[in-house]
Amino acid sequence: MTDATIILDDKHEAEFGDYFALLKPRVMSLVVFTAFAGLIVAPGGIHPFLGFFAILCIAIGGGASGALNMWYDSDIDMVMKRTKSRPIPAGKVTREEALGLGLTLSAFSVVMLYLATNWVAAALLAFTIFFYAVVYTMWLKRATPQNIVIGGASGAFPPMIGWAAVTGDITLSSVLMFMLVFMWTPPHFWSLALFMNADYDKAKVPMLTVTHGKRATRNHILVYTVLLAGFAAAMFATPLAGWSYLVVAVVMNALFLRGAVVLWRRDEVVAEADGYKAERAFFKLSLAYTFLHFMALMADKVLFSFGIGGPF
């Protein structure tokens, strides 16, 4: 091999942005937001720099698990329209590079979080990465139509980690924040799967819509939405919920339940006729649901600190 061949061999010469894309920046934004919320609503306080550092570690840890997911799932990503432009199927980054980046950043984020905060937060982050990369990606995703339900736990841990970074413990309040995201995940993803069915089918991922059909999926969405409303209401048993949370919880759960009932009452003929309008609207509503619940908890914390209102 000559110098010329080395220079011209441009396979796998990825840009920095391609490596960054391995960290799933869009998923990372949800992780950062919910971890930030957990950190803000936790009792006591944390030095702003340590808080920032903790959020950064949680984001990097979440990104690392995304890279490990892309390493393992590159065969699936190549098939699905939504994912085939990701760095590995697009030929920009090799699987080995993704694995190396994922493992390195996983270890880095856990160790740095431990040094900045405490072992409880670091252990929760380590477990989250393990759960997403091993339990969800390597095991459940290809094995069961309940993949989204159990795998959703990994997306639900960040507010608990944010909380633990401040307090060093796990309490009912942080567990309920976990449950809020955990129970929200199935209706969120299944509503997406209702109008993305063909893609999962092609990739042979046992999504509920593929294995049990859309009728069963609609039933499941309704059940999980009812359970979700129960956990959202349970937050009133904690010192976190005030007037902001009350308003948001009542309005958003009423809308979400109404949306779930609408989906439950529809069938495929109606849905296909209007281009899955209600399913798309429900999916969009689900995005606002989590955002507003956590925003309300943070707003109440700020109001309480000014002596306005108080826990119920």
Add this chain to the structure above:
Amino acid sequence: MAITKLHDIHTRRRSRNVGLGLALAAFVVLLIGLTVVKVTVLDPSIATQETQY
């Protein structure tokens, strides 16, 4: 002999090199910040204990 003609590969490598350089610089700044905060915020009693060893 200096390379006078830039290939697309050089542009992409530059992006990687600059990105990695900035990431490492940010890491150094963060570690310095963490050290300063840990030292100044550390509980004075613990700080006294630790200096005894």
